[in-house]
Amino acid sequence: MKKLLLTALLLTTAACNRTxxxxxxxxxxxxxxxxxxxxxxxQLGELGGQIRKDPARAQQLLAxxxxxxxxxxxxxRKVAEDPAASKKYADAFKKAGV
Amino acid sequence: MSRLLMIPLALLLALPRxxxxxxxxxxxxxxxxxxxxxxxxxxxxxxxxxxxxxxxxLNNAGVEPARMIEVVRYVPVALVAEAPEAPFVGxxxxxxxxxxxxxxxxxxIEDRLRSYDLPDVQxxxxxARLITDIREDEHFVVRRRGVRRxxxxxxxxxxxxxxxxxxxxxxxxxxxxxxxxxxxDVDEVRKAxRKAxRKxxxxxxxxxxxxxxxxxxxxxxxKGNGRDNGNGKGNGGGKKEKGR
Numbered sequence: 160m161k162k163l164l165l166t167a168l169l170l171t172t173a174a175c176n177r178t179x180x181x182x183x184x185x186x187x188x189x190x191x192x193x194x195x196x197x198x199x200x201x202q203l204g205e206l207g208g209q210i211r212k213d214p215a216r217a218q219q220l221l222a223x224x225x226x227x228x229x230x231x232x233x234x235x236r237k238v239a240e241d242p243a244a245s246k247k248y249a250d251a252f253k254k255a256g257v
Numbered sequence: 258m259s260r261l262l263m264i265p266l267a268l269l270l271a272l273p274r275x276x277x278x279x280x281x282x283x284x285x286x287x288x289x290x291x292x293x294x295x296x297x298x299x300x301x302x303x304x305x306x307x308x309x310x311x312x313x314x315l316n317n318a319g320v321e322p323a324r325m326i327e328v329v330r331y332v333p334v335a336l337v338a339e340a341p342e343a344p345f346v347g348x349x350x351x352x353x354x355x356x357x358x359x360x361x362x363x364x365x366i367e368d369r370l371r372s373y374d375l376p377d378v379q380x381x382x383x384x385a386r387l388i389t390d391i392r393e394d395e396h397f398v399v400r401r402r403g404v405r406r407x408x409x410x411x412x413x414x415x416x417x418x419x420x421x422x423x424x425x426x427x428x429x430x431x432x433x434x435x436x437x438x439x440x441x442d443v444d445e446v447r448k449a450x451r452k453a454x455r456k457x458x459x460x461x462x463x464x465x466x467x468x469x470x471x472x473x474x475x476x477x478x479x480k481g482n483g484r485d486n487g488n489g490k491g492n493g494g495g496k497k498e499k500g501r
């Protein structure tokens with residue numbers, strides 16, 4: 160029974176640590192936005208294609224590029240506002256295997 | 258003992274999990290949004306600037322990507338069918354200026370598109386459509402069919418129907434309204450034009466009389482006036498006047 164209690168406490172502690180993670184991510188959010196803006200439409204298109212191909216890995220793929228979902232959304236919406244940039248994005252998206 | 262076990266477990270379940278900003282469907286719609294824009298931009302007759310303005314307006318109004326894709330795919334239809342006095346993009350911008358956002362804006366756009374002889378328009382979708390080539394899209398067929406707006410245009414961007422101000426002020430041209438020219442100004446210009454014409458006519462008359470006099474004084478001897486100082490034979494003969 161002690162083991163069970165100990166396991167439950169450990170799980171609780173782990174869960175508490177997990178909740179602390181977003182606050183760290185939020186602190187680094189302006190940096191993520193800047194990172195997203197630094198990405199070219201072609202890079203965003205490639206990333207978009209990879210996400211489309213394997214949506215389960217979306218978080219991992221975004222993190223690899225130093226992006227959050229929010230910063231990625233802002234960057235992709237900005238690309239969509241420019242038809243020429245959208246064409247570059249679309250080409251890279253298709254090359255990524257979709 | 259079991260109660261002791263339940264407390265940490267309940268705590269574990271009650272703890273907040275990191276919220277995901279986008280659901281998978283939303284994320285998939287987002288990544289395919291620029292594809293729809295690119296496909297529509299490739300279409301002949303779609304002005305890039307208007308398309309860019311539309312997407313920026315929808316972005317600012319917080320429209321979800323899946324619904325933005327639906328709006329964008331109807332753009333070629335809307336731009337062909339739209340009435341020049343009430344353009345589609347202008348309508349969307351005006352709706353946003355009135356405070357409509359997100360789904361409320363999409364509903365208004367949907368109503369507008371229905372007036373283009375497209376009664377089955379459904380913009381409030383949950384799953385995004387993947388558009389890689391607008392020619393493969395069913396609505397491209399509608400566009401080629403040549404849709405025209407069926408509902409009358411109620412909105413008057415300048416405050417009234419065409420010709421209203423001309424009628425009110427008793428002017429004959431729109432330019433008189435736009436450039437601030439009064440009827441009196443136009444009459445004065447016409448008067449000056451008529452005066453100048455009469456002057457020209459009088460000059461022409463005088464010129465004609467002088468010419469006639471010159472012709473009367475002309476040499477009818479039949480001799481040539483070439484390099485030989487008028488000593489040539491002259492083959493014309495010349496028609497001599499009876500009196501001479």
